[in-house]
Amino acid sequence: MRLESAQGLKQQLLKEVVEPFVVWASRLRGKTASTAVSGASAGSLSGRPIAFGVGARPLDTVPKIPRSVALGVARHQGEYKLAVRVQRPSLVESPLLQHLTREAKGEVDVRVIGRIDKRARARRAAAPGSILADAVIPWYQRNTRPLSIGASVGHVDVTAGTISAFVKRGGATYLLSNNHVLAKEDQARAGDRILQRAKYDGGRDPSERVARLRFWIKLKQTGANFVDAAIAEIDKGIAYDASRLRGLVHGEDRKLTGLGAAFTDEGELVFKIGRTTGATGGRVTAFDLDNVVVNYDKGNLRFDGQIEIEGVGNAAFSDGGDSGSLIVNARMEAAALLFAGGDSGGSNGRGLTYANPIHRVLKDLKATLLF
Amino acid sequence: MKRVMPLVTLEKAQAAKKTALRLFETVDCVVGVGITRLGGQYAVKVNLSGPVAPGTELPTEIDGVPVRVEVTGAIRPR
DSSP states (O other), X not given: OOHHHHHHHHHHHIIIIIHHHHHHHHHTTOSSHHHHHHHHTTOXXXXXXXXXXXXXXXXXXXXXXXXXXXXXXXXXXXXXXXXXXXXXXXXXXXXXHHHHHHHTTXXXXXXXXXXXXXXXXXXXXXXXXXXXXXXXXXXXXXXOSSEETTOEEEETTBOOEEOOEEEEETTEEEEEEOHHHHSTTTTSOTTOEEESSOGGGTOOTXXXXXEEEEEEOOOOSSSXXXXXXXXXXXXXXXXXXXXXXXXXXXXXXXXXXEEOOSOOOTTOEEEXXXXXXXXXXXXXXXXXXXXXXXEETXXXXXXXXXXXXXXXXXXXSOOTTOTTOEEEETTSEEEEEEEEEOSSOSTTSSOEEEEEEHHHHHHHHTOEEOO | OOOOOOSSOHHHHHHHHHHHHHHXXXXXXXXXXXXXXXXXXXXXXXXXXXXXXXXXXOOSEETTEEEEEXXXXXXXXX
């Protein structure tokens, strides 16, 4: 296209599409349920939810402006194109990108640039009736009863993570997720309130309180950690479904069939449902991974004995907020607990995900899996 | 069809991984050492947070076990 057309299109799309998206995403940081819900309702294009992730972390540490998409003009063999610079690999396959590509009639130059230092300021709110206004919030970010594997959950002061599974310890029933989701990286106290949906998704306290934090494995700053795991006792009267894997494969439900073998080999196909990217498929790229260095708020922590997974196709296996997801193998057996990831690497370049073997998680928590 | 026996057993790869952990202990940007496969054979995988400093040589094989190096970037809790 001509330079003037590319510049005009860029301005139009910035105003109509990208800025409202950024406003929506940054509003989710707001701590009041009403703000988060009305903001989230702007987060969809053509009724399809945008997978937007923020790591499960204390609410007061979330950046005001999230990483999204930058627009510009690129020159290619004398012709101008809309330059789209994507700051999160999970946005590459998103409705936002599909919309931008459609509007530019395919004349786009898309590149993943990842994290950068300066962030654009966004002022404009989504106009009523704009393409962003008709929203469908996916089930895993909503209030979900009975409690389900894959749904949004978090400590009352943590953004959002994911319900992994349901477990027994002694005579009580617990929901499983990560320490950094339920126990705020060891900063929480036993008995603290757990919300479903999580605060970041609009969860209210006490009306959406579903459990109390009980046990967690402390995150060590020296030496090796093996799991990032915690369990919260489910409140009386709160129903849960320990076996349904909602929409796991091609949108169809599956049932959790039990505990998988302790050994997970390279190349195994796996699946998960997470609060941010929903149901995704992956492939194990490495196992017995030691000295995995993860940047927590409390510093760099080392993990040993971990499993590494890449997304299949052109998608990332996970993004921020998917922490706690239960990873199942092709036989629908529990294999691992998702806890960390990066934006680089993997054969599709969409980043790698790290997970604790579920056998070790259950052993350390003295818990048995329900299914 | 005749089945080809793997040249690198899992035990051999695990032993090489131990050596790799020791070798890479002093390399700052190593953020993971594990087991993967290359061409159907078990191999050692070394993850880096960024490119290694100029002049740093990483082995491509340890005791006959291939080594695959990948820049995975920084890893954060999700």
